[in-house]
Amino acid sequence: MTKKHWLTCSMAAFALLLPSCSSASDTDTAYVPAPETLTEIEQGQVTGVRDDEIGVVGWFGIPFAEPPVGELRWRAPRPAAPLTEALSATEPTKACLQINSPQILPGEEGELVGDEDCLYLNIWAPAAKADAPRPVMVWVHGGGNATGFAGQSDFGRLAAREGVIVVALNYRLGPMGWFSHEALRQTAETELDRSMNFGLLDLIEGLKWVNVNVSNFGGDPERITLFGESAGGFNTAALMMSPLTEGLFDGAIIQSAGFSTYTLEEAETGPKTENDRRGASSSEALVLLREKGEIASNIPDNGATLAKLLRGLRASAIFDAYLGLTESDVTEGQIGNIDSTADGVVLPFPELDNAGNDLRIASRDIPLIIGTNRDETRVYALENPAFTNKYLGVFFQPKDRDAYIASGEYPSRLWASLGVHKIAEIRSQKLTAPTYTYRFDWDEQGKYMFTDFSLLIGAMHSIDVNFLSGDFRLAWLDDKMFFKPATESSRRALSHDMMAFWGAFARSLPGGELKGVTVADWPAWSEGQKTLVLDTKADGGIRTESLRDTPEQIIAEFVSDPRFLNDKQRCEIAGVMKLIAQSQSYPTDRFDELADQFCEA
Template identity: 50%
Template structure:
């Protein structure tokens, strides 16, 4: 998955180095509001109202039983009812994660959150709607190792476009994905044999939405599942699962793709070490034995194995993964194997490289796209492409070489993660697919360097436009969002929200909820075959349809002769980064490896 790419944490490291204020500094608990009292099947609750956005919000509603003690590494169970009135303002309920970029209360780098974490957030317009509204269920990103439901505030999306937005927590890291024989053998229910516990959490959340969203003004027959990065991969994974069929009616996949691991890789690792994409469960178990947390002679066939590993402190499990991950020099704190074709939640055949059936498994309307400069920030971590002003602030050694290094993998992501799935779906399925590219890059200069050149339309940036918050945790917000761009980016934000909401309402984004934007036509329409909607401000061409012509062969041919890359070493590094993108998309690596071998010196 893309969750294990080193460069995806570089933007965060850069932001941390340049930080002087946080967009979310005080972790304030929202005040309760009498306007939000209502009842659902579990009991009565009271939420909050945001005076700035006008939206109502309910934070920290349990949608499943706590997955703790003997329920660790089992499918989620239904939640219990409560007595009295639940005060739904616990904005910071989160699953266990390392606070490397401090997005939660606690010290930087600490293990924060809880195993008891299956809670969700609901945003609704300030006034109770006369008719049921479309429902949008958000799956947060964060490499499947960080993030939480209350992180992004979707109150503006709900209030301005008359939709209900629900955001779900799901178990992260090794608590969300764990493949082991003893765990399977200890199953109490058939779904306990799956190793995709986090995906089962999301399915349980969708069930909760279907059962309860009417109380908030939502229509259970109009549910759109949408997510970015890891959340987008999770959304695509659920489109592969027969267990999720009928639980959502549209999908939006942002900066992700259709890919899953094999059970072998999840449990014991890949046959070829060069194809390594993360830490297998067996490696973690061996590390637990090395530290003495488990007896060295304990085997999965031992009748007490499952009981003993479930009884381990969560921090001990996480530390085992962190030790292995850092030893392999991967970015971030941990990198467990996540979405896997386990034969229960996802068919085993879907793990085969290039298996097109995984793209076609669910026939629902789909929006899929990437950001133009997904991987541009990769150059920040390489002395081949970056130097440091005053010993601290990064600057490109050569702007053209820096752009080429990040440009090829970004364009490859668009081809493999967007264009090829769109071609397959538009020719084989009845439901339409709509493609986009997010191009906003107006950060400008700051701290003696040009942020636009360094990160551009970077991975994850579009989420700020769907929430309208324009806030960057652990950093000076003005690093990305200057006062001079407020009017134009707020307009672009409104346009994007409008398209997303109209898609949730009608299964077609059309001209947005206000019907005053360019018509976003389906990828396979005769009049717009192969065109994607570009999201940008008028200064850079505005919102418009554009045909994106790249393909794998032409990208590799272009890389081989691109004069912007002046050395074989630079071409080698760029080809290596393209391999990481290809791994994340689950395609055969041969053509990318052949290009890499042309330019990389053999050890």
């Protein structure tokens, strides 16, 4: 399993519950068509919807680029064509091609869903008119760059409560969004076509659209915050490193993500050794396509003939090839493709030294919020027999409570150390724009039947998105499994506090000095290396703490921690820590040494 794909809604059985995996058909808002929302955009006119209870209007499914199909497959996105008539923008579930889990989109588990024609965006705006242009927040969804869509989270409450315009962008996923081959470069029509980061180029095109059009929706193009969680955060970080985005956004928020990229060699031909493998390369996929007869044996490995054939292949054949190369569970939607790559175009770093990415992130002098959840990785141990027993095929019980908690503690702390505190320190030394760090701690799920969710998952990866959106519905399952009536008041209070901080940041641009947040003071990292902890009053409330760890400290404590019952448990967690190190562009030698120490040959 590859680094980013593991850091998504593919983790164990509770992938079905993750908030960033809300069903396309689930909504607790009551949007109705609203002809009075008729708005002029560069392409023509659009009408949207409204929700009077929340006090928000929306426009869902606006095209921001030409459909990337046929000859435009694996090319940079082209600007959207003019509309021939007013567009009824009421469909929030347009999605790019992906292997489905039913909690994400309607359809059977494991089938190919979505469409290649998928470059659409959604907009939420307060219904009340404002005297001045409103700050703009552009959301990049998560899902391992293999699943998800712009309408997966409903940001109507954030828009209405904080007086901001929220825009969510689709982008090509999986091998449709990231694919590298010489034949495609040879047939490039523009310099950007020579890229292989087509998903990132989609986001760039979306940002260009926002800069041109958002003022028509009441937004201020001089105050644009790019924010994303998980893979969306990885993509936000990548766009901060790209010279192509200069001037397109004014601040960024990176939630539970990292900064690593692939080399072009990895993306195109594979890793130098299997121990270095982080994903399936395009050349390996082409070998399988030839074996399956999708590409004739007499077609050369480069040139216009192969490029034309690739652009004409059935999309299902391409996805099937990647599925044949990965050990990932098809039901999780993760297919093991390589994504953000130093391709010399979007990320122009020849012979990229991955360890330099944290320095490159400091080259963009804009305000930044960056953080993680306290228990990002605890769910890894859920279905791991080294840590849990499974009853009746459904219920999980830790073999030892303390060992189970320790299993998630060390990788999660390492994630914060490398992916948050290290970045904040580098930026505070090199830049003038402020960096703010946070940790999200909510873990009050409690028990449901025989399962203690507070213990099993805690403040897990992506649960913060529920609080940022204010939408506490769960796909498929009873909402009360996680979000019980008894916690409604405290959850809403924490959700409102989180929105207040994010909204204040958006309003603070371009300077980024947080003012007027009545919840609590949040000093920049340069003012004492303090991290904002987001939690309910019952668990200590909103506060700032000194949380910085070094990797050396974390490893030393891990090795000597008596809570682990045996070396098998330490071996398992050493492997998770290596994945975290890879995701943060940190050398993995020390974690290989831990594997040698604790894992059986």
